[in-house]
Each structure stands twice: as structure tokens, then as C-alpha cells.
Amino acid sequence: MRGDRLVSILLLLQTHGRMTAKELAEKLEVSERTIHRDMEALSGTGIPVVAERGQNGGWSLLEDYRTDLTGLKEAEIRALFLSPSVQLLDDLGLTRTTEEARNKLIASLPSTYRENAQDVWNRIHIDTSSWRKQKDKPDSLEIIKEAIFQETKLKISYERADGERNDRSVEPLGLVAKGDLWYLVAAKENGDIRNYRVSRIHHVETLDEQFKRPQGFNLSQYWSSSTTSFIKKLPSYEVRVKVSPDALSRLTFTGRFARILEVGERSGAAWIPVTLSFDTEEEAKAYLLGFADRVKVIEPADLKHHILEMAEATLSFYRRQE
Numbered sequence: 001m002r003g004d005r006l007v008s009i010l011l012l013l014q015t016h017g018r019m020t021a022k023e024l025a026e027k028l029e030v031s032e033r034t035i036h037r038d039m040e041a042l043s044g045t046g047i048p049v050v051a052e053r054g055q056n057g058g059w060s061l062l063e064d065y066r067t068d069l070t071g072l073k074e075a076e077i078r079a080l081f082l083s084p085s086v087q088l089l090d091d092l093g094l095t096r097t098t099e100e101a102r103n104k105l106i107a108s109l110p111s112t113y114r115e116n117a118q119d120v121w122n123r124i125h126i127d128t129s130s131w132r133k134q135k136d137k138p139d140s141l142e143i144i145k146e147a148i149f150q151e152t153k154l155k156i157s158y159e160r161a162d163g164e165r166n167d168r169s170v171e172p173l174g175l176v177a178k179g180d181l182w183y184l185v186a187a188k189e190n191g192d193i194r195n196y197r198v199s200r201i202h203h204v205e206t207l208d209e210q211f212k213r214p215q216g217f218n219l220s221q222y223w224s225s226s227t228t229s230f231i232k233k234l235p236s237y238e239v240r241v242k243v244s245p246d247a248l249s250r251l252t253f254t255g256r257f258a259r260i261l262e263v264g265e266r267s268g269a270a271w272i273p274v275t276l277s278f279d280t281e282e283e284a285k286a287y288l289l290g291f292a293d294r295v296k297v298i299e300p301a302d303l304k305h306h307i308l309e310m311a312e313a314t315l316s317f318y319r320r321q322e
Contacts (some may be wrong), residue, residue: 018060060214072082081120085128157203171211174219242271247294
């Protein structure tokens, strides 16, 4: 409803200070034309919304203007009180702080909503940890977190994916949790922004030097763009196979990086056509060999010969051990 949307616009402007019509339209899932009409409606009611042109322009409220908006809906209360990841809060040292903040929020709610808010914790729980992987909190996380809020430069010793380690000075802009892994988003000395897996940071120290965050930098938008770009650059090696019906369910439970692109029609006990994608041929060979006679390669043809060579080499190796 339009009334709800107008309230949402006010809350967004109070929270973010200035937002473009495009940003508001994306947040509220409407057109930019609708946002412009809503701004006219707000202005007509006496609310001081102003538009600024230019590269860093957008809509905002006049300075010091605030409105006390109350009356949370039941769905909004549920969203607010969803259980966060205990593991990630613990990594940040915020578990107890979060509990205390929630208790204060519950106490401020009308009694009719208080019980429903508490009941959310018993109905939805979010666990970002994996089943078997033992995850230790990175020792550097607390130092990084403090530097982000204090806008202080860091010197880190970072191990790249190829094992090479080097030291560099960075400007820490934010932390992102991807699954159960933490990534530091930081600007290099030349201004380029990069992602660093925190578990690969072997040493970190705070430098006695401040920095200024890039104007208009939005961590969420940056991460979304960075992730999309990373996925597009990933190597891809597609394989067409036929899978025995009793092995089909095991394809996604091997712990390897296989992606199922397509599963063909299943007809009784007949073998099922499946298209898989891997990062490299080496990954494909090791993955498919593990299924023995329950998966047979159709394409590419040379992959069948390479798997046969691997199998013969394995047999030869173990026979020599006897």
C-alpha cells in the first residue's frame, strides 16, 4: 500500500541520509517514476524532502528533521527478532551484546506483541557452521574489526591462494561473512578495493595512520558486485555423464566442487543423463573416478581415456605394494 511505502521512504532516508531514486526504487521494488510521485506526496504533506542533483546527489530530509514512527507490524517484529548466526556473533564478540539489545527491544514492545517476538527464537534458528569442518575464530578478527570502526590503516601478512606470502598496507573498509568464512574488504595504497580471506592473514598490526573511507562506498553493493564478477571469471569444465539411479542422490554429497547443471528424464532402472560442471579437468577426473562403475562419461571423449589412465595407474601402484 502507498501509505506503508511512504513510511518506508522516511525510514530509509532517516537511516541512510541521502538516497537516489534508483536506490529507493530497488529497495521498495517499484519504478523510479513511482518514487518521484511519492516524493511529491510527502512534500505536499509538509515533510521537508529535498532533491540534490549531481554525481553525489539524491533525495534527503532537511538536516535535523526526524519523525517518530511507531506501530511495528507483526511481520516486521518477526524479521527484527529472527535468530542471527550465533557463530558469527561470537566471532565478533557480540553474542552477549546482541542478547541484551534484544531484551531491551522486547521490553519496549506492547504486551500484545511481546510474546510473539520471543516465540520467533523457538521457531527459526540460523546456523551458518558446516557439519564437519572445525572452525577456529581468526586471531586477527578483533584487531581488524576495531580498525574498521576507527578508520585506521593496517599492515597485514597475507597468504595468497598459490601459497605466496607478502606484506601490504591496507585501508580496512568492512568485514563480510560468507558462509562460515570471514573476508576483509580493504583498499590498497593505489585505491583499488580487494577482498582478503581473514583465515589467510597470518599477522596483522595497526598502523599509526588514519584514512578516509571512499565517499559513497556501500559495503553490501560492493560485495554483491564483487561476487558476481568473481563467479563470471571462474573456470568452467562441463561434462555429460550417465548416472546409475542408485548413485544419483550421491552426486551432491561428495564434498567436491561439482555443480549439477541439468538432470535428464528418469525412466525406471535406466541410466539418467546428467550435465555436470567443474572448475578444472583434474577435479572432474578425481570426482568421477570415485563413483567407479556407477557413473559413465559421455562427453568429452578424451576424459574417458584420462580416467582410464588414472584407474590403471592406481591399480599398478597398489599391485606393486603387495
